[in-house]
Amino acid sequence: xxxxxxxxxxxxxxxxxxxxxxxxxxxxxxxxxxxxxxxxxxxxxxxxxxxxxxxxxxxxxxxxxxxxxxxxxxxxxxxxxxxxxxxxxxxxxxxxxxxxxxxxxxxxxxxxxxxxxxxxxxxxxxxxxxxxxxxxxxxxxxxxxxxx
Amino acid sequence: xxxxxxxxxxxxxxxxxxxxxxxxxxxxxxxxxxxxxxxxxxxxxxxxxxxxxxxxxxxxxxxxxxxxxxxxxxxxxxxxxxxxxxxxxxxxxxxxxxxxxxxxxxxxxxxx
Numbered sequence: 001x002x003x004x005x006x007x008x009x010x011x012x013x014x015x016x017x018x019x020x021x022x023x024x025x026x027x028x029x030x031x032x033x034x035x036x037x038x039x040x041x042x043x044x045x046x047x048x049x050x051x052x053x054x055x056x057x058x059x060x061x062x063x064x065x066x067x068x069x070x071x072x073x074x075x076x077x078x079x080x081x082x083x084x085x086x087x088x089x090x091x092x093x094x095x096x097x098x099x100x101x102x103x104x105x106x107x108x109x110x111x112x113x114x115x116x117x118x119x120x121x122x123x124x125x126x127x128x129x130x131x132x133x134x135x136x137x138x139x140x141x142x143x144x145x146x147x148x
Numbered sequence: 149x150x151x152x153x154x155x156x157x158x159x160x161x162x163x164x165x166x167x168x169x170x171x172x173x174x175x176x177x178x179x180x181x182x183x184x185x186x187x188x189x190x191x192x193x194x195x196x197x198x199x200x201x202x203x204x205x206x207x208x209x210x211x212x213x214x215x216x217x218x219x220x221x222x223x224x225x226x227x228x229x230x231x232x233x234x235x236x237x238x239x240x241x242x243x244x245x246x247x248x249x250x251x252x253x254x255x256x257x258x259x260x
Contacts, residue, residue: 022251
């Protein structure tokens with residue numbers, strides 16, 4: 001059912017060099033991933049991906065091996081550099097197949113994302129029902145404590 | 149793009165031990181940490197830690213019965229995690245399709 005990685009692939013009728021450009025050139029990346037991209041194309045280079053209305057998400061490039069392999073680690077929430085516990089790894093591999101290219105993408109590392117330790121940070125913002133129950137408990141608890 | 153809430157959910161279920169724990173809970177309906185420790189190759193202490201993570205993500209709920217605490221799965225949250233995973237997969241599929249379209253258009257232009 002739920003795994004730590006997502007894999008997708010597609011066969012493209014263009015050589016790896018053309019696909020590589022699409023996958024790594026910021027001008028092209030802005031066309032398929034977010035609305036604008038800045039990429040310092042080298043291992044350890046920084047990247048920024050902007051979605052209009054959502055903000056800018058930061059990434060760090062890991063492997064840059066034209067035209068075969070490209071990977072980066074991107075962070076959530078926005079405006080935050082990738083670090084342990086806040087990022088997933090995205091890996092693109094390109095392999096020549098006939099006159100075309102098989103492009104494969106893997107996003108992994110969801111299990112390593114940190115779950116907040118703070119009990120008050122439990123649930124998430126959109127789980128209002130959960131919060132209401134929590135607050136209800138707290139109110140009951142406070143009333144009990146006050147009546148002693 | 150607002151992933152942080154669902155990330156917590158996913159992080160909680162992406163761990164293989166926690167997935168097995170959820171499977172056992174789903175099969176049994178309800179179980180205590182001691183029962184779960186007997187069924188899985190994890191210490192009771194380890195089980196308690198994993199249950200805490202699942203609880204913080206809203207995936208399980210606890211109920212006290214006598215001296216025991218019984219845990220059960222909150223299916224709505226589990227469904228949300230599954231749906232979200234499918235959505236992320238669909239997003240990557242859409243991106244790959246866009247790359248294909250752009251790459252093929254560019255290649256054909258070069259040829260022509």
